[in-house]
Amino acid sequence: MAARVVTLKVPETTWAESIYLVEIVKGLARTLGHFLKNLTNMKGLPTIQYPEMLRKYSGRFRGRHILKKREDDTLKCVACYMCETACPAECIHIEAGEHPVLAYEKYPTVFEIDLLRCVYCGYCVDACPKDAIWMTRDYELSFFDRKSAVLGIPELTEKPSDTSQGGPGYGYRPYEGESPMKKAGQFEPSGLPLLPALLERGVAINRMPPPPPKPPAPSASPAAKG
């Protein structure tokens, strides 16, 4: 078990190589092989037709942040400034207020994330002691002005659309992809089953709008759209 030094030699030029033609035919055969393979198996193409199709990301993807809520619809955040301190880009701004519910003590009156500063490192999620900030798989973050890139509490609070069908879904969060620990401090290698099919990771989500409904369909329920 060791590393060995191997001296490579420049290959000798053969007559066939020196006349270009043979090597060119060999190269063309290789590219033609790829062409035929792709032609007969269009679905297996590695190209993703963005923006019609969207790449499927893992549940650890670090995209736009969300603030989690308790069961009673209040924010889990207790304005402890941990994420603000842990942030290497200094993009989080918090102002604390006293919560009317005594048990919650503190809550953020202002919680802003400047997405133009954010480097999406996930340190805020790691730092949160209350499981209050998660990330989503939403990465299409473009803005027309700087002001709209600063998200406040209303924009950051988790919405049903974040996890609904066709939404981005949860991204980087505590324990994503790891089995829950039996006992605190005791680690286990992740025992997750294989993804339904390894192939699936390459399959893109088709998000072309569905064909418009036929004109005489006034009775279609408006709630069908998620």
Added chain:
Amino acid sequence: MSATMAPPKGLEFLPVLEKNLGGRVTAREGLAADVPTLVTDAASLHETARFLRDDPAAAYDLFLDLASADLSRLPGAQAPKTGERFQANYILYSTKRNAHLRLKVNLPEKEPSVPTLTDVWPAANWFEREAWDLMGIDFKGHPNQKRLLTHGGFVGHALRKDYDAKQRWLCTEEDLLQTELAAQTDEPSDMFETTTLNFGPSQPATHGTLRIVMRLDGETIVAAESECGYLHRCFEKMSEAHTYSQVFPYTDRLNYCSPMLNNNGYARAIESLLGVTPPPRALAVRTILGEFSRVMDHLVCLAANLVDIGGLTNFWYAYQPREEIYSLLEACSGARLTVSYGRIGGLAKDVPGNFVPWCREIIKGTRERISDVETLVTRNKIVWNRFRGTGVVTKEQALAWGFTGPCLRASGVPFDLRKDQPYEWYGEVDFDVPVMTEGDNYARYLVRVEEMKQSLRIIEQILDKLPGGPVRSDDYRVILPPKEMVYNEMEALIYHFKLVFEGVKVPPGEIYSATEGANGELGFSVISDGSGFPYRLKVRPPCFPLFAAFEKIIKGGMVSDAVATLGLLNIIAGELDR
């Protein structure tokens, strides 16, 4: 050190050196994980350097780095002596003895000045310019001492501790650093008219923000000067204002073609300083993802370079495995490029459950694509005509210019830190270090292709014996405790709070720690003052000496060959300019 005492290990030449210089050189005790240190003064630096290079028992033939430091804010025992303030740390390496050395010179507060070492190791040229630019150390006799990473309108020396980082300096057109050869207008009488060509910084073939000014006689380059600094992001100054763990996202952006290797190198430096060893599974995963990153880096280098010389098809073949590796990195870390996956004492998270079969699938696909590229390129006569005999760097030149990595190995020096000073899992696996003696572009191409294959071999071997267990250390003074403990236990919550608010408390000390990056030796010189913030962090970017030598390599060649050479040296602006 008295003559009766045995010299420290690795410094057997010390008694001779002491005799020659009359006690002006002393060895200094340091951390066991650190490289041996010699302390000398500015007056005898030049003589010491010559001895260290020429004496067969020392034979430090490779100049690796110059890490300057401003010690004025160091507390307690570390504080400099009265009147002293600056420090120049020369990092040297001996390819014959496989040993590193730090040569330390303490410098006064007023007019810090040392003689230049460019005549001993030509590689010192740009490193000294950088130290002058950012720390204000004057190098007497330097052939071209001007600013390197900052622009001509910049006032002050940014890495000094009393420099106010909020200042802004406007760069006007007059302040643009004019290269000497662009300013020189008179032609030698026996020469035809020459042209000055400004190549970059936004030329697509420079793959980044590099600038080269060439003086052309027709198509032939008579003189050239390269310039960097267009992507300078104050990495080292920023690190001083961030905790040790907050530096990880910054290291992602050093060599952005292989971010995981930077994470590994930085984590290793801080872990050695702390004396913490991550669990074996974490080291195995670091090695696997690091090797995948190396494959990615070489693929990008070759693909982009082949596009430059007109072979577009290879680009599609070589970029496909890169996409797959990015997907794997994303599933592990949560981001495709800016991984931030390393942590001091382990990794951010364990790898996903399908990691091993996924890796094997990628290895299979990567081998196919490498074979595609090889079929199209390796024995293609057009490529041979472009690559063979162009951009030649001899063994002696490569050592003198401070080359490391694939470019040094293509010139015939079998120096690879993975082989010579194994770390992580490299001691446990079987692999070849490809070496060629030609030193031309074709040699660099072949070495890179072979290295990719060897990287895949390394990954396969580690996958076979990937250990289970945790990926994070259980020393909660350096790594955040698991969330469940934080939610439920007071003690863990206290550790958590202390780590986030104060950072990892690294004991006072100094270290130079190097790993094999994709382009060569990636070194981190760290000085700790015992707080949660690095006191000084200096990166040894592998590209830096490569680009410094570029102007000499292309001299006498064609412009189109210069593009091919630039691509195969693989200059990454992110780590070049930091």
